Amino acid sequence: MTLSLRLAYARREPAIWLAHLDMMRTFERSVRRAGIPVAYSGGYNPRPQLAFALPVGVGIATEADWLDVRLDEAAADHDDQSALWCAQLNRHLPPGLAVHSASRVLDTGPSLMSRVQAADYRLQTPGLAAAADQLRQTAEDSPWIADKNSKGRLVKTDIRPLVLRWQTEAADTLLVTALAGSRQNLRPDLLLQVLTARGGLDELAAADCQVTRTRLWLDTLP
Amino acid sequence: MSEQPVQVPRHLLRQVEKPARYVGGEWNSVVKEHRAADGTWRTRFAFCFPDIYEIGMSNVALHILYHVLNSRDDTACERAFAPWTDMEAGMRRLGLPLYGLESKTPLAAFDMVGFTLQYELACTNVLNMLDLARIPLTTAERGPADPLVIAGGPVVFNLEPMADFFDLAIIGEAEDLVGELIDLYRSSCPDGQRPPDWDRNSFLARAARIEGVYVPSLYAVDYQPDGTLRQIAPRVPGIPAQVEKRIVLNMDAAAWPDKPLVPSTEIVHDRMFLELFRGCPRGCRFCQAGMIYRPMREKKAVTLVGQASRAEAATGYDEIGMLSLSTSDYRELGSLTDCLLSELTPHHTNLSLPSLRLDSFTLDLMDKASRTRKSGLTFAPEAGTQRLRDVINKNITEEDLFRAMELAFQGGWNGAKLYFMLGLPTETDADVAGIAALLDKIEAIYRALPREKRPRSLAMTVSTAVFIPKPHTPFQWCGQLDLETIQRRQQILREHFRNRPVKYQWHDGKTSFLEAVLALGDRRLGPVIRAAWQRGRTFDAWDDHFDLAVWLDCLQVAGLDPDFYARRSRPADEILPWAHIDCGVSASFLRDEYEKALAGETTPECRLACSACGAASFGGGICFDA
Numbered sequence: 001m002t003l004s005l006r007l008a009y010a011r012r013e014p015a016i017w018l019a020h021l022d023m024m025r026t027f028e029r030s031v032r033r034a035g036i037p038v039a040y041s042g043g044y045n046p047r048p049q050l051a052f053a054l055p056v057g058v059g060i061a062t063e064a065d066w067l068d069v070r071l072d073e074a075a076a077d078h079d080d081q082s083a084l085w086c087a088q089l090n091r092h093l094p095p096g097l098a099v100h101s102a103s104r105v106l107d108t109g110p111s112l113m114s115r116v117q118a119a120d121y122r123l124q125t126p127g128l129a130a131a132a133d134q135l136r137q138t139a140e141d142s143p144w145i146a147d148k149n150s151k152g153r154l155v156k157t158d159i160r161p162l163v164l165r166w167q168t169e170a171a172d173t174l175l176v177t178a179l180a181g182s183r184q185n186l187r188p189d190l191l192l193q194v195l196t197a198r199g200g201l202d203e204l205a206a207a208d209c210q211v212t213r214t215r216l217w218l219d220t221l222p
Numbered sequence: 223m224s225e226q227p228v229q230v231p232r233h234l235l236r237q238v239e240k241p242a243r244y245v246g247g248e249w250n251s252v253v254k255e256h257r258a259a260d261g262t263w264r265t266r267f268a269f270c271f272p273d274i275y276e277i278g279m280s281n282v283a284l285h286i287l288y289h290v291l292n293s294r295d296d297t298a299c300e301r302a303f304a305p306w307t308d309m310e311a312g313m314r315r316l317g318l319p320l321y322g323l324e325s326k327t328p329l330a331a332f333d334m335v336g337f338t339l340q341y342e343l344a345c346t347n348v349l350n351m352l353d354l355a356r357i358p359l360t361t362a363e364r365g366p367a368d369p370l371v372i373a374g375g376p377v378v379f380n381l382e383p384m385a386d387f388f389d390l391a392i393i394g395e396a397e398d399l400v401g402e403l404i405d406l407y408r409s410s411c412p413d414g415q416r417p418p419d420w421d422r423n424s425f426l427a428r429a430a431r432i433e434g435v436y437v438p439s440l441y442a443v444d445y446q447p448d449g450t451l452r453q454i455a456p457r458v459p460g461i462p463a464q465v466e467k468r469i470v471l472n473m474d475a476a477a478w479p480d481k482p483l484v485p486s487t488e489i490v491h492d493r494m495f496l497e498l499f500r501g502c503p504r505g506c507r508f509c510q511a512g513m514i515y516r517p518m519r520e521k522k523a524v525t526l527v528g529q530a531s532r533a534e535a536a537t538g539y540d541e542i543g544m545l546s547l548s549t550s551d552y553r554e555l556g557s558l559t560d561c562l563l564s565e566l567t568p569h570h571t572n573l574s575l576p577s578l579r580l581d582s583f584t585l586d587l588m589d590k591a592s593r594t595r596k597s598g599l600t601f602a603p604e605a606g607t608q609r610l611r612d613v614i615n616k617n618i619t620e621e622d623l624f625r626a627m628e629l630a631f632q633g634g635w636n637g638a639k640l641y642f643m644l645g646l647p648t649e650t651d652a653d654v655a656g657i658a659a660l661l662d663k664i665e666a667i668y669r670a671l672p673r674e675k676r677p678r679s680l681a682m683t684v685s686t687a688v689f690i691p692k693p694h695t696p697f698q699w700c701g702q703l704d705l706e707t708i709q710r711r712q713q714i715l716r717e718h719f720r721n722r723p724v725k726y727q728w729h730d731g732k733t734s735f736l737e738a739v740l741a742l743g744d745r746r747l748g749p750v751i752r753a754a755w756q757r758g759r760t761f762d763a764w765d766d767h768f769d770l771a772v773w774l775d776c777l778q779v780a781g782l783d784p785d786f787y788a789r790r791s792r793p794a795d796e797i798l799p800w801a802h803i804d805c806g807v808s809a810s811f812l813r814d815e816y817e818k819a820l821a822g823e824t825t826p827e828c829r830l831a832c833s834a835c836g837a838a839s840f841g842g843g844i845c846f847d848a
Contacts, residue, residue, distance in 0.1 A: 015486070016246035017235060022242055022487045029249070029538030030482060032569070046570050059236045092538070094486060095247040207233030 002107040003076050004051075004068040005085060006038065007099045011062050015096030020055040026094060031069055033092040036085050039070040053112040053187055054119070054180060057187060061212040066112050068143070080104050118164060118217040119180035121188050122173065125209035129168035131199030138198060146190035159194060162186040164222065175214075177222055227326035228319060234312040239754045240485035243275035244309060246301075246323035249484040252288070253324045254298035261724035263414035264298045265404055266332040267291050268322050268369070272339070272347035273619075273763065275303045279483070280491035282545055283338050283375065283396075289479035290397055294359065296414060298325040300332075304347045305354070307761070313354060320355040329355035333407065333416060335369040337388075339377035342732065342740035343763035345384055346755040352387070359752065360386045361439050366420045374741070378436070379467075379514050380800035383740050383747035384436035389422065390429055392436075393803060394467030395500075397477045399434050400573070406432065408455045412419035430461040435469030436460070441802060443745055444586045444713055449786055450743065451797040466804045467514070471842035473500065478529055481536040489768070493541035494533040496526050498558070502547035503844055504827035505773060505835075506604070506648065507615045507819050508690035511547055513812075514805040515844030516835060518828060523554040525801040527561045534571060542566065550582035555806060559590045578598070580618045582627040585633050599630055599638035605646055606656025613648050627664050630669070636677035637723075639832045644711050644728075645689040648818065654711045657684065658718040665723065680723040686712065692741055693800045694807065696815035701789040705731045732770045736762065738788035739777075744799040747787075750776045806834035 011023075020024060028048045031038050040046040050071035056062055075081075086102035093099070109115075135144075160186035162184060166176045178186035188211045195201040234532055235241040246253075248601055256262050263718060269287055271278025284301065291299035300322030305313060313320070319328040331334055335357065337348050349359055357371065358364045364488070373381055373391040381391050392399055408414060410802055414618075430437040442462055444452040470476045482494060501518035502511065521529075530542055542562065546552065562573060573590060580601050588599070603623055605611045611618065623640075630638055642657050661682060665676035669678045688708055691700045708731040719726040740747065753776040761767040777784050794800065811834065818825060825833050828844050 004702065014245035017241040017245045018486050019240070019242070026249075026486050028540075032538035032540065033249075033535065040570050050568075058241060059232060092249075094249040155693075204233060207236060208231055210232070 002039075002106050003071045004080060005071055006087070006105045006112075007067045007069065007089070008064050008101045009067060009097060009099045010064065011056075012096045012098075014059045014096065015062070016059055019058050020052075021210075023052070023055075026097070027067065027069075028220070030089060030092045030094070030097075034088040034091065034190050036069060037072045037075045039072040040063065042098065051112055054116045054185075055213050055215055055216075060188065061210070063212060063214045064100075064216065065213065066216060066218075068107075070111055071104075082222070083191050085122040112218070113182060114172060115218040116181040116216055117179070117188075117219065117221050118177055119213050120217075120222075121176045121178065122126065122169075122212045122214050123176065123188065123192070123209055124173050124212075125201075125205045126172050127201055128174045128209070129171045131195045131201035132166065132168050132174050133199075134194060135199040142193075144194040144198065146193045148187070148190060157188050157190070159186055165190070177217075180216065225327055225331045225796040227323040228328055230313075230318060231316070234309070234316065234318075237312060238308045238818050239306060240275075240487060241315070242485075243303065244305065244323075246326070248486055249538075249754040250481045251324060251483055252292040252299070256298070256325075256327075258295050258414070259268055261413075262296065263411075264296055265408060265411070265414060266322075266327070267297060267299045267334045267336060267404075268302050268329050268332045269299055270302045270329075270335055270337045270348075270351060272304050272337055272344040272351060273761075274306055275485075276487070276489040278303045279485050279489045281340065282495050282497060284477050285482050285495065286477060287336075287396060287400060288483065289481075290400060291404075291476045293477070294401070296405065296559070297399055298324070300327070302329055302335075302351065302355075304343050304351055304760070307343070310350070310760075312687075320351055321805075323749055325629075330369065332369045333411075334404075336374060336392075338375040339373055339381075339384070340375050341738050341763055343378055344377075345566075345740060346759045346762055348384070348387060349752060349755040350760045353755075354444070360748075361389045361422075362386070364389070364422060366418065366422060367416070367742040368422075368810070370425075372403075377509065378515060379803055379805055380741065380743075381436065381438060381803075382443075382562055382745045382799045383676065383743040383751060386748035386752075388438060389426060390435055390437045392468070393434050393465050394805075395469050397470050399432065399468045402432050403429060403435065404667055411773055419765040422608050427458060427461075431476050435464065436803065438745075445744075445746075449789070451799060451801070452473055454797065454799075454802045464802050464804045466807060469500075469806075469840055471519065471840065472496075473519045474525045476521075480529070484537045484539070491543060493543040494530070496530055496533075496544050497521065498526065498544055498546040498549060498555075500546075501843065502848045503551055503617055504548060504617065505815075505827060505833070507696040507815055508545075508604075508615070508643065508689060510693070510695050513694050513807050513835075515547070516805070516807055516837035517840060517845045518551075519843040520552060520554075520847075523558040523561065526558055527565065530562055531565055534566065534569065534628070540570055541572045541574055544576070548579050550578045550587070555587070561589070563590055580622040580626050583629065588633060589788040599635055600641065601626065601638055603660065604641065604643055605649075605653060606642065606658070606660060607653045608648055609822060610649060610653045611654070612824050613819045614646055615819070615824050617824055617827065620663070623660060623661060624667055631668055631676045634677060636679055637681040637683065638687060639683040640758050642684065642686045643689045644686045645708050645731075646695055647689075647702070648698045649711075651688075651711065651714065653689060654714050657686075657715060663724070681725070682723060683725045683727065684715065685727040685729075686715065686721065687729045688731045690734050690738045690741060693798065694803075694805045694812070696819055698742070698798065698812065698814045699792040699794070699796075699816055701791045704733065705735060706787065722785075727756055729764055729778050733762070733765065733768050733783070733837065734771055735847055736768075736770060739773075739784045739786075740797070742787045744778065744787075746782060750780045751781065753779065806835075806837045811835040 053066035144160040499520040
């Protein structure tokens with residue numbers, strides 16, 4: 001039987017500027033400081049066993065992301081201390097990272113990563129609603145081609161099939177639900193690229209856009 | 223200068239490599255209000271490292287002084303690093319000034335801006351950071367509202383090439399001194415705020431009386447017609463003709479950060495530090511650190527174990543690095559490592575042991591270091607023949623090397639990295655051939671071991687640096703070998719190691735040449751450094767940024783000959799540019815060592831016999847341990 005502590009956490013400024021490897025390092029050290037009995041991998045270089053649901057790009061905030069911290073065997077002999085560990089961890093996370101819930105789960109099913117189906121995003125920057133309206137008027141079947149940097153090369157990719165639904169909330173706010181996960185994943189910067197090229201969004205506004213992943217959908221599509 | 227926090231727009235942070243360098247927010251970073259609880263203004267100190275974040279955050283002086291300064295309620299210490307070229311370009315384009323990472327306050331609004339100078343080639347980065355911060359570059363150009371610009375670190379033992387740019391320098395260890403400096407400064411600032419008519423010169427004249435403080439503008443330098451020095455003398459009465467370095471005598475009581483900063487992004491030395499001792503007992507004649515940090519002063523093992531467990535709890539790091547010039551010279555190393563392992567291993571924390579001497583390498587020690595993670599071995603024989611190792615006083619033999627390598631092979635290592643220097647005084651081609659011969663013998667030792675008792679393949683690495691004569695060493699009178707000979711000797715090794723299980727790395731002689739010019743230089747180089755920076759030189763310590771041609775051009779425009787500084791042997795009676803800086807080791811000791819080097823005579827390490835270098839005058843450390 002393996003036991004994990006499932007954390008729901010948010011990341012805001014300045015932690016949004018951490019790369020995924022930095023996030024892993026930061027959570028590893030925070031978990032160690034907080035005294036959570038994390039399990040270690042074997043081999044020459046044992047690492048605390050942390051499993052993130054879905055890495056997020058540099059410069060993107062999140063409101064509810066998931067992380068499993070695998071617990072060592074001794075933890076199974078004790079009562080559920082999730083609430084205590086959650087409080088402990090919050091005292092040991094650097095500014096911009098906060099856990100809002102923690103629960104003990106039995107690891108029987110597939111990994112969090114493999115269960116991610118979609119994600120909700122909130123984009124905020126001046127002129128966004130107008131650009132979205134303009135993009136909406138393009139023909140139903142016309143592709144939204146974006147240049148994606150793949151291993152140092154620019155690859156043309158159609159991101160339109162990745163967007164499940166979108167709505168403007170205010171003149172500067174766009175809510176997007178898109179496919180996410182290890183198979184098909186929308187990178188919000190590619191959508192901003194299309195909004196710039198096809199919707200007339202100002203380039204600087206696109207580059208300054210505040211991007212927040214507000215929710216991850218597990219197991220089923222929204 | 224506005225005190226408003228600098229707001230770096232998202233589009234710039236999205237554009238640059240590793241934006242985490244520029245946003246602060248690291249665990250254990252200290253963010254203070256500008257005013258203390260009693261309403262007085264805090265003294266704001268910006269600790270500046272003139273290279274990128276990953277290198278600067280690996281510097282232990284930063285962590286110690288950040289702790290010392292932030293322990294004072296009346297002081298707020300922040301950090302600033304050299305932005306990488308992408309960020310610098312963006313900041314200049316958007317008109318953003320350089321800021322402190324904690325409060326994002328522009329550096330120009332700080333009371334003090336202190337640079338640690340760890341290597342000479344960082345000099346253009348200092349100017350670039352001052353310029354990005356909109357602080358006038360020279361002490362002469364600064365007014366009552368500009369920050370005090372302070373230098374520290376090993377390069378201040380010859381600050382002369384950089385003298386124009388600093389208001390004052392801290393010679394030696396700053397832990398105690400910096401508090402005295404802040405007390406003096408605050409006595410000139412009612413309510414902690416600098417008055418509009420603040421008099422920089424009168425403050426500097428008083429600061430120059432603090433032991434260990436050097437105010438370059440208060441010393442006059444005269445030259446002979448041939449370019450050598452005639453005299454260095456105080457311009458005003460009441461300040462010392464020779465500035466003696468400051469040190470901390472009781473290392474167990476010395477300030478030490480129990481809650482060190484934990485960077486969120488990976489840095490060069492990404493682990494917690496333990497400083498076992500300062501100084502080094504060995505007396506290698508090329509080594510500046512071995513002279514300027516004398517006398518050797520150890521911490522007790524019990525102190526270190528306490529510091530390690532507090533740091534582990536406060537950081538969450540899973541590796542502990544032992545810092546010292548030669549770790550295996552620490553007297554209690556056996557019991558220290560035993561204690562650390564029993565305390566740390568249950569938490570999967572690993573020991574990292576750099577700087578092992580060949581003659582003290584044991585499998586027990588390496589086993590401890592690789593209890594949870596096996597790291598590479600590095601040794602520094604420095605020279606290829608016993609004759610040359612005697613000249614530099616390395617005091618290790620080829621038998622030490624062969625024994626260590628045999629142990630390593632039997633212990634499962636398939637090689638080691640060996641460090642050597644090219645261009646050491648008296649070196650000939652035969653000494654370089656000696657390096658090749660040592661590696662041939664190591665290969666023979668490997669092949670002679672039974673197959674089941676050795677790793678399946680052999681992989682040695684040889685790395686050669688170029689010898690740079692440094693101030694306050696016995697070789698300070700030596701000239702550097704010419705570039706052509708160095709390149710020819712590199713070629714000898716390249717050819718020898720071709721098609722052998724030896725990887726050969728060599729350090730470029732051109733950067734070492736400029737480093738020698740700057741290390742041995744005088745105040746006439748100030749305008750040269752400024753001109754080189756104006757012509758776009760920054761990050762000179764980075765090989766792919768280095769451009770010797772620009773520097774040679776700037777030297778020529780200034781009418782200065784680089785060979786005069788780097789390649790000239792200096793007579794015993796010449797006044798050296800750093801003659802007014804006293805590191806505690808006497809010039810007569812250094813000269814005796816120079817003579818002994820040329821005669822091939824060695825000098826025993828401090829614990830075998832005291833050689834009366836002068837460091838005993840500090841009244842503590844190894845000089846009194848026996």
